[in-house]
Amino acid sequence: MPVNVQDTVDRILGGNVRTAAKLIRDIDDGIASSREVLKALYPYTGRAYVIGISGFPGVGKSTLADQMIEAYRKAGKSLGVLAVDPTSPFSGGAILGDRVRMQRHGTDPEVFIRSLATRGYFGGLTRSTRNVIDVLDAMGKDIILVETVGVGQDEVDIVTTAHTTIIVLIPGMGDDIQAIKAGILEVADIFVINKSDREGLKKTVRELEGMLAMSAPRGSEEKWLPPIVTAEAIRNRGVPELLSEIETHKAFLFSGGKRHLKEHLRKRALGELIDTIKESVVTEIVQELENSETFEQMIDDVVEKRTDPFTLCDQLLAERFKQDL
Template sequence: MRRAVDVPALVESARAGSPRAVARLISLVEDGHPALREVMAALAPHSGSAYVIGITGSPGVGKSTSTTALVGAFRERGLRVGVLAVDPSSPFSGGALLGDRVRMQDHALDPEVYIRSMASRGHLGGLSWTTPQAIRVLDAAGCDVVLVETVGVGQSEVEIAGLADTSIVLLAPGMGDGIQAAKAGILEIGDVFVVNKADRDGADATVRDLRHMISLGDRTEPGLWRPPVVKTVASQKLGLDEVMEALDKHRAFIEENGELVRRRERRAADEIESIALAAVRARFGHVAGHEGLGALARQVVAGEIDPYAAADRLVDRLEA
């Protein structure tokens, strides 16, 4: 039995800054609770103001340390910050391993910072499939900035570009990241590149390689954003001012040319499509056991009908 949810009271508490209410709302999102539609309808009038920053990169480049440093920088500006740290799923419980959350204890007692670990649950792209709705919860709860830290799985991790207003790509010297960037299409998703652990040998070479690859891309045309490359040592908060300056410049750039609105509209379109496809899958989830499927399969094997025509007939029967 699922516990009944007083949605108006829960949303009101979250809007008032209750961490427990925010946690409960995100749990409803992750569980796909029947009250989720009511929750989203209640949150809609209060969302749309948070700035979403995605942080991605290969494992070991210092994503959690950099995220922690950015949280501190935004808090110094008096902003309320939400963090969604998407962790790999536990193979036993399916839950998040909480590694990122453990590393962010510096802000654990700050009431103006909300940190939530989310399990990827096998979803490719470095995110959880519920991340867009979780962002909406933090947005409506009054967060000025939402930082989304991805799993760190490498080349499949480009989904963040469609979710964030600004995407930060983290790299580190000595990890072959220059080659990985070229292979993974990272040049296409990064708005700001950060070479972390810049106190290591090879940092300047990594910066040089990145700038060279960016110069070869089609974003060097006049009027297009050219991603800056910044060096940091996040554990010592070195280079953080330069990162914040780059973020400010990118936000101003996309606000001025209308790209911010276009990105958010694309994000909403992707979210709508995802929800619609989930509804279609749920409606037609019994396809495998449909009595007409076997007959159609036999016709395809016999060459009496092609698989596309068979699929059309099956859909017609399901909709009848």
């Protein structure tokens, strides 16, 4: 059944949960009609504040997000929550572990929770995450929480999506911190050391402070220096302090004639444009390949080592762009 774009847009702007859920499913599945709806919704985006939460599995990201939801609801804020999960190898859908932990908020009409599958997409975010954020934004959500599947050099995508990026660590991660320090120092706006009742808290804080001090740029009075918050999310300790630091970072973004915010928005726009180009070009090329009479022969050539994927890719791209000239 054809999608009535204007009707869908009106329902989304009115906060219709069922319509939003269907649109998000269509976006995640790559349904072509969702693109037209996103075009129409785009002018109504840019009002929500987006918070990214990232960290290794087991550091308590979901528990922290759960407590943040409760705190923001007590403050009267409406929320959209995206849990970016690893893809199930059987169904291709998201494994809903993170969503289950937040299920107590599922009956709250002011909280919209959705899991998205990574489907092998590098960077910690799915290819559709930015689009889904736009849908929740257009719905009128005040805060959008995005929880990603990891942290490291490949997870830097989140920094161009979230206004404030939180990296969650736990005590005793010394070697891991050293291994990922380049990635997290680029990404983090706030560090949370969760499960702070564990042994090694002071050592972890000291190591992190040392890394931050060494990486602090000159003229740092104009730069944001990430604070360190210690927390026990399961006992709701440290969450008020975290929300206070988020507000401080938000004030920083909006300071200086909103210069920092404009820099962030430009990075996000660039990321959205590049993602859209990649998705459109790859989809078009793959569809042409699959409909080609020589497609099976190409695969056989790779299997039989008569060529390799790199050479074949170069040939296909050369032929494809030669056609467009």
